[in-house]
Amino acid sequence: VIWTVLALVVSTTTGLALIKTLWPIGKSEGSDWLLQFSLACGFGLGATSLVLFLVLAAKGSAGSTIEILAESVLLLGLLAVSYLRRNAPVGQNVECRTPESRISFLWGSALAIAFAFTFLSFILVSRRAPHGSWDGWSIWNLHARFLFRGGSQFWRDTFSPLLYYYKPDYPLLIPASIARLWTYTNHETLFAPALVAEVFTFALPLLTTSAVAHLRGGKQGILAGLLLLGTPAFVDLGASQCADVAVGFFFLATLALFCLDDCMGHNRGHIALAGVAAGMGAWTKNEGLMLLLIVLAVRIALSFRTQGLRVLVRQHAPFVAGLTPVILPILYFKRLVPTNDMVAGQGLHATLARLVSLSRYKITGKAFLHETLFFGGWFASIILVLAFYALLVGLNDNTKLRKTVTAQLLAIAVAAAGYFFVYIVTPNDVAWQLKWSLERVFMQLWPATIFSLFLLLRTPEEAVEGENEVDPGEKTSGIKITSTVPEVASS
Amino acid sequence: MSKPSDVRVVFWQLVMIAFDYPKRAQAGAVLLALVAVFSSLDTARNHRWFEASDVRVSEERARTLRPDLPAHGAIGYLGDELQSNTNAIPYYHEFFHIQYAVAPVILVDSQQYPLVLGDFHRPVDPERIAKLNLTLIKDYGNGVMLFRGPNR
Numbered sequence: 001v002i003w004t005v006l007a008l009v010v011s012t013t014t015g016l017a018l019i020k021t022l023w024p025i026g027k028s029e030g031s032d033w034l035l036q037f038s039l040a041c042g043f044g045l046g047a048t049s050l051v052l053f054l055v056l057a058a059k060g061s062a063g064s065t066i067e068i069l070a071e072s073v074l075l076l077g078l079l080a081v082s083y084l085r086r087n088a089p090v091g092q093n094v095e096c097r098t099p100e101s102r103i104s105f106l107w108g109s110a111l112a113i114a115f116a117f118t119f120l121s122f123i124l125v126s127r128r129a130p131h132g133s134w135d136g137w138s139i140w141n142l143h144a145r146f147l148f149r150g151g152s153q154f155w156r157d158t159f160s161p162l163l164y165y166y167k168p169d170y171p172l173l174i175p176a177s178i179a180r181l182w183t184y185t186n187h188e189t190l191f192a193p194a195l196v197a198e199v200f201t202f203a204l205p206l207l208t209t210s211a212v213a214h215l216r217g218g219k220q221g222i223l224a225g226l227l228l229l230g231t232p233a234f235v236d237l238g239a240s241q242c243a244d245v246a247v248g249f250f251f252l253a254t255l256a257l258f259c260l261d262d263c264m265g266h267n268r269g270h271i272a273l274a275g276v277a278a279g280m281g282a283w284t285k286n287e288g289l290m291l292l293l294i295v296l297a298v299r300i301a302l303s304f305r306t307q308g309l310r311v312l313v314r315q316h317a318p319f320v321a322g323l324t325p326v327i328l329p330i331l332y333f334k335r336l337v338p339t340n341d342m343v344a345g346q347g348l349h350a351t352l353a354r355l356v357s358l359s360r361y362k363i364t365g366k367a368f369l370h371e372t373l374f375f376g377g378w379f380a381s382i383i384l385v386l387a388f389y390a391l392l393v394g395l396n397d398n399t400k401l402r403k404t405v406t407a408q409l410l411a412i413a414v415a416a417a418g419y420f421f422v423y424i425v426t427p428n429d430v431a432w433q434l435k436w437s438l439e440r441v442f443m444q445l446w447p448a449t450i451f452s453l454f455l456l457l458r459t460p461e462e463a464v465e466g467e468n469e470v471d472p473g474e475k476t477s478g479i480k481i482t483s484t485v486p487e488v489a490s491s
Numbered sequence: 492m493s494k495p496s497d498v499r500v501v502f503w504q505l506v507m508i509a510f511d512y513p514k515r516a517q518a519g520a521v522l523l524a525l526v527a528v529f530s531s532l533d534t535a536r537n538h539r540w541f542e543a544s545d546v547r548v549s550e551e552r553a554r555t556l557r558p559d560l561p562a563h564g565a566i567g568y569l570g571d572e573l574q575s576n577t578n579a580i581p582y583y584h585e586f587f588h589i590q591y592a593v594a595p596v597i598l599v600d601s602q603q604y605p606l607v608l609g610d611f612h613r614p615v616d617p618e619r620i621a622k623l624n625l626t627l628i629k630d631y632g633n634g635v636m637l638f639r640g641p642n643r
Contacts, residue, residue: 118534121531121535138591160597162597229527230534232530393519460516
């Protein structure tokens with residue numbers, strides 16, 4: 001256990017160093033630290049899993065010594081760069097943020113209680129199914145076993161076409177993270193896969209809370225975090241040791257970092273980190289690659305007319321710079337693995353026949369509608385509850401933030417449409433595939449949806465301020481807030 | 492006499508007066524928070540959890556077999572005989588479970604390999620084994636056997 005925890009401390013420190021290297025220099029607030037820490041949990045696992053993969057590819061095997069050495073080099077390099085940056089000019093320019101507000105004891109307690117219940121649920125599920133759900137052990141943990149047990153030269157058996165039942169083309173962030181923890185301890189434990197799952201299951205609500213709190217105030221952040229923690233399917237899928245919660249983490253991280261860039265003045269650091277996050281998503285699961293392309297395409301499509309190609313290229317160059325160190329090993333990985341079974345099953349005639357099959361649209365549309373209405377296993381339809389809540393509080397009046405959130409919501413909608421068409425053209429039985437995967441796919445988009453929604457809605461603080469006509473600019477010192485004061489909503 | 496729709500309008504107007512916007516918004520936020528906290532408690536209490544596969548059983552069954560397997564590479568697999576019109580899912584469940592247990596050895600659902608892993612939950616039919624040209628190397632008990640295949 002000590003070595004496993006040490007390996008996790010090393011990965012989180014690496015993630016923190018990576019974030020500190022690129023994060024804009026400026027005054028940090030509570031939510032800022034929390035945001036950086038939650039991002040560091042996922043980024044650290046992503047970076048160290050890439051190190052393990054590269055060590056395996058370069059040396060043929062990964063003993064604990066070579067792995068620790070390679071990780072030390074990465075960590076020291078990042079720490080050196082972040083040390084050299086300490087005197088860089090402060091470039092924070094707050095344009096559409098809600099100022100930090102004090103969190104009452106009750107709100108803080110509600111979040112702590114929800115975290116405690118989620119932790120309890122996670123422990124209970126993990127004790128009942130220590131190897132995870134079917135996909136958890138038969139795909140992700142199996143790949144981790146191949147990487148760890150395969151040893152010198154044989155780790156590549158993970159990608160054998162003979163293992164086509166077990167998705168040998170799936171990226172390695174989760175399996176390599178598990179194999180890395182086993183490399184530290186020098187033997188397999190059930191604790192390692194559960195710990196990797198736990199990191200993402202708890203870092204994701206922390207990221208949701210802190211990202212919303214950072215942009216829209218503490219109570220709003222807590223509400224967003226509570227909503228994710230309260231989603232019954234969330235802890236279930238988190239403890240199942242599948243990769244979907246991790247994909248959700250990196251998708252949210254990408255959108256949140258883009259949003260920080262939009263809201264806090266264009267800063268290369270946030271954009272570069274968004275590139276890293278998008279790349280890590282692609283390193284987690286094939287869907288991550290699709291989400292990466294969608295986020296980028298939506299941003300470019302929305303800004304192309306107003307900003308022109310040159311500005312767009314300049315703005316997104318840091319994204320490409322952040323993405324490149326992650327995407328290059330992924331491209332190398334893709335050369336080692338067989339073609340995905342879904343892609344391999346796409347002949348022109350067969351795909352066209354599926355695309356024009358009305359029954360497939362009917363089955364998929366019905367399943368999507370049902371999942372939208374009853375997603376997450378809530379005791380009531382959470383979409384209807386949220387719609388009612390939106391009617392009560394109304395939308396915030398900040399046009400700049402609305403524009404950013406519109407891009408995010410569009411990206412989520414395009415991603416949902418993308419998934420819809422993946423189901424339409426799947427060579428597998430569409431009803432079977434929907435039954436076993438739709439909830440997981442929705443979970444990938446759910447944290448980003450919560451984040452966007454709570455950016456768009458008025459905060460509880462704004463409701464009170466609206467009545468008292470307090471200019472939020474007066475409540476801050478040294479930071480200019482240009483967001484508009486919310487009007488008192490009429491019924 | 493007022494119409495029911497008028498009564499509804501008056502009711503909502505009274506609600507709006509009693510709960511002005513800040514109160515409504517605050518109440519909504521508190522309610523949403525309570526719903527979420529209750530749901531997280533309910534999840535811990537009501538066990539809406541995926542069905543746990545009995546991985547431990549297959550791990551235990553394969554434990555004694557593993558030292559006799561090669562360090563890597565593919566071996567064949569033979570499970571209980573599948574009758575026509577029977578559900579093939581249990582067959583593949585066992586196949587997946589044993590694959591997980593014997594990794595990094597790759598199991599192939601074929602008997603055309605030098606080594607074939609037998610994984611049975613019903614009494615083995617010797618005639619079937621003979622027909623497949625398999626020679627028993629070791630019987631590990633609990634339905635797990637190792638055969639020499641036809642392609643030596």
